[in-house]
Amino acid sequence: xxxxxxxxxxxxxxxxxxxxxxxxxxxxxxxxxxxxxxxxxxxxxxxxxxxxxxxxxxxxxxxxxxxxxxxxxxxxxxxxxxxxxxxxxxxxxxxxxxxxxxxxxxxxxxxxxxxxxxxxxxxxxxxxxxxxxxxxxxxxxxxxxxxxxxxxxxxxxxxxxxxxxxxxxxxxxxxxxxxxxxxxxxxxxxxxxxxxxxxxxxxxxxxxxxxxxxxxxxxxxxxxxxxxxxxxxxxxxxxxxxxxxxxxxxxxxxxxxxxxxxxxxxxxxxxxxxxxxxxxxxxxxxxxxxxxxxxxxxxxxxxxxxxxxxxxxxxxxxxxxxxxxxxxxxxxxxxxxxxxxxxxxxxxxxxxxxxxxxxxxxxxxxxxxxxxxxxxxxxxxxxxxxxxxxxxx
Amino acid sequence: xxxxxxxxxxxxxxxxxxxxxxxxxxxxxxxxxxxxxxxxxxxxxxxxxxxxxxxxxxxxxxxxxxxxxxxxxxxxxxxxxxxxxxxxxxxxxxxxxxxxxxxxxxxxxxxxxxxxxxxxxxxxxxxxxxxxxxxxxxxxxxxxxxxxxxxxxxxxxxxxxxxxxxxxxxxxxxxxxxxxxxxxxxxxxxxxxxxxxxxxxxxxxxxxxxxxxxxxxxxxxxxxxxxxxxxxxxxxxxxxxxxxxxxxxxxxxxxxxxxxxxxxxxxxxxxxxxxxxxxxxxxxxxx
Numbered sequence: 001x002x003x004x005x006x007x008x009x010x011x012x013x014x015x016x017x018x019x020x021x022x023x024x025x026x027x028x029x030x031x032x033x034x035x036x037x038x039x040x041x042x043x044x045x046x047x048x049x050x051x052x053x054x055x056x057x058x059x060x061x062x063x064x065x066x067x068x069x070x071x072x073x074x075x076x077x078x079x080x081x082x083x084x085x086x087x088x089x090x091x092x093x094x095x096x097x098x099x100x101x102x103x104x105x106x107x108x109x110x111x112x113x114x115x116x117x118x119x120x121x122x123x124x125x126x127x128x129x130x131x132x133x134x135x136x137x138x139x140x141x142x143x144x145x146x147x148x149x150x151x152x153x154x155x156x157x158x159x160x161x162x163x164x165x166x167x168x169x170x171x172x173x174x175x176x177x178x179x180x181x182x183x184x185x186x187x188x189x190x191x192x193x194x195x196x197x198x199x200x201x202x203x204x205x206x207x208x209x210x211x212x213x214x215x216x217x218x219x220x221x222x223x224x225x226x227x228x229x230x231x232x233x234x235x236x237x238x239x240x241x242x243x244x245x246x247x248x249x250x251x252x253x254x255x256x257x258x259x260x261x262x263x264x265x266x267x268x269x270x271x272x273x274x275x276x277x278x279x280x281x282x283x284x285x286x287x288x289x290x291x292x293x294x295x296x297x298x299x300x301x302x303x304x305x306x307x308x309x310x311x312x313x314x315x316x317x318x319x320x321x322x323x324x325x326x327x328x329x330x331x332x333x334x335x336x337x338x339x340x341x342x343x344x345x346x347x348x349x350x351x352x353x354x355x356x357x358x359x360x361x362x363x364x365x366x367x368x369x370x371x372x373x374x375x376x377x378x379x380x381x382x383x384x385x386x387x388x389x390x391x392x393x
Numbered sequence: 394x395x396x397x398x399x400x401x402x403x404x405x406x407x408x409x410x411x412x413x414x415x416x417x418x419x420x421x422x423x424x425x426x427x428x429x430x431x432x433x434x435x436x437x438x439x440x441x442x443x444x445x446x447x448x449x450x451x452x453x454x455x456x457x458x459x460x461x462x463x464x465x466x467x468x469x470x471x472x473x474x475x476x477x478x479x480x481x482x483x484x485x486x487x488x489x490x491x492x493x494x495x496x497x498x499x500x501x502x503x504x505x506x507x508x509x510x511x512x513x514x515x516x517x518x519x520x521x522x523x524x525x526x527x528x529x530x531x532x533x534x535x536x537x538x539x540x541x542x543x544x545x546x547x548x549x550x551x552x553x554x555x556x557x558x559x560x561x562x563x564x565x566x567x568x569x570x571x572x573x574x575x576x577x578x579x580x581x582x583x584x585x586x587x588x589x590x591x592x593x594x595x596x597x598x599x600x601x602x603x604x605x606x607x608x609x610x611x612x613x614x615x616x617x618x619x620x621x622x623x624x625x626x627x628x629x630x631x632x633x634x635x636x637x638x639x640x641x642x643x644x645x646x647x648x649x650x651x652x653x654x655x656x657x658x659x660x661x662x663x664x665x666x667x668x669x670x671x672x673x674x675x676x677x678x679x680x
Contacts, residue, residue, distance in 0.1 A: 073578070073580050079574075079578050085572050087572060087575075
């Protein structure tokens with residue numbers, strides 16, 4: 001157990017800057033998730049903490065100790081590689097025993113080793129595979145062995161590189177729940193890297209969203225979900241992606257360009273007359289208006305035509321033309337509409353995010369919402385960024 | 394789907410022509426070997442006859458390895474075989490001990506001039522041996538390495554080392570560095586990560602490189618021809634002694650000696666054929 005501090009870290013590969021002046025601070029025992037698309041510098045971040053790549057600027061501290069001159073095998077960190085990196089010539093048991101036998105992760109008797117391996121493999125459901133070689137395993141099984149090789153040992157920090165990415169959807173959901181309990185159990189500071197926003201939201205005590213090697217936002221899952229710093233973060237979270245709609249400020253109202261969405265300028269948001277903005281509305285926050293729909297001043301309604309209705313099991317994804325733009329609505333299969341039908345859709349005003357208008361999604365900084373979030377539903381998590389928030393921390 | 398039936402192929406005139414050419418090439422390339430085998434089975438009286446009909450005899454092989462052969466050529470052919478084995482094994486061991494770590498370093502780390510260094514090493518194989526043999530001869534005479542096993546190992550290692558380094562480098566490059574990184578994080582030092590993880594995984598490569606190097610060293614002729622006299626003379630040089638220096642040329646004995654001398658590398662090549670192809674491709678085939 002230890003804190004991890006990454007200070008002003010920069011790593012370049014030739015002309016490419018993989019990580020650009022990153023600063024992160026992990027609390028003791030915190031489960032910290034780094035979320036970002038591929039190529040954002042996630043793996044480089046992990047390997048820098050592990051000492052497997054030499055960083056060009058800045059420093060990494062584990063437990064307050066500067067790691068610059070410390071070799072990887074002296075850092076007491078465990079890492080699950082995305083490529084698994086299982087030793088092909090060793091059985092699953094030997095792979096799992098490897099960190100226990102090195103002598104640098106603590107001393108374990110043969111009995112201790114067996115016991116630890118037994119515990120981990122039972123939790124991960126790979127107990128029957130102990131005598132097999134990695135080549136005889138499926139990708140999902142390999143990934144669990146790789147995870148097991150980390151969890152079997154005690155470490156100051158666990159580094160997990162997309163440890164669930166190669167599992168099938170069902171197993172991934174199950175393992176996600178499992179992993180959270182494992183994390184609780186071992187209570188070790190963990191740096192978890194993923195491109196899957198659901199993993200990030202469900203596992204992370206805090207999340208850092210990474211883009212082009214820089215940290216765009218750090219916060220609790222609630223903060224990241226409810227108040228994304230900019231349109232990039234908003235787009236990273238949620239499937240289908242958040243709807244982004246161009247609008248401008250006219251006569252004290254925010255009005256969609258060539259469309260029907262309109263609401264008064266919220267009093268707590270500073271918007272100049274004539275300013276162009278971008279509205280962000282999540283598909284899951286939108287719903288079809290039916291006779292028994294909830295209504296009131298906090299709801300924003302707009303008319304549109306259904307272009308496409310795609311049935312996804314319990315949910316239906318509707319592509320609704322509102323003015324010139326296509327808005328995706330995620331609705332339940334009981335309240336759906338047919339293609340070509342004219343419908344009315346509605347969203348709570350407080351779920352309408354207002355971004356500045358910029359060239360790039362990164363430039364579209366969030367300035368607020370169409371209505372303030374009531375305190376009652378606001379997140380109880382601490383708002384300050386420097387504090388180590390966490391369910392366990 | 395009759396046309397997709399396995400084992401059925403339309404016969405075209407082009408294919409027939411290609412087959413005929415291949416058979417001709419086959420005969421052409423195997424003929425010297427056939428000639429050598431026939432010659433080795435002929436008695437001294439028949440050795441220059443050009444008829445294929447003759448009375449085959451195994452007597453030549455006995456002569457070559459016996460005292461009689463030694464009397465004819467002043468070279469002990471049996472000890473020449475032992476010399477060859479000793480010289481080549483020594484050269485291969487030196488090449489492996491130095492070459493494996495060198496190959497690992499070359500495969501894992503890039504630095505300014507690393508490619509040039511590798512190419513320079515390979516260029517030993519391009520340079521004609523005759524170019525360096527005169528200064529080498531002078532040096533060997535000066536420092537007393539002439540006609541010694543150690544001297545032969547030292548010079549043959551020039552032949553085998555580049556092979557070992559180049560072949561094994563490609564094997565190490567094919568290996569994911571994350572395997573060793575995982576070992577580092579498991580708490581092993583770089584040296585132990587190398588020994589524990591990387592080394593066992595390139596064992597097929599080591600086998601291929603070692604045997605290839607052995608064969609190349611075995612087949613070397615120019616270095617031992619100039620740098621040995623009798624004590625460290627290997628098979629390749631000993632064979633030619635049967636051609637006689639000014640005296641009578643024993644073609645049948647030469648052929649028999651050459652056959653015996655070709656056997657060890659041939660047996661080795663056949664046993665590791667599978668690895669050899671991979672080794673010869675210098676890692677061009679990523680497996």
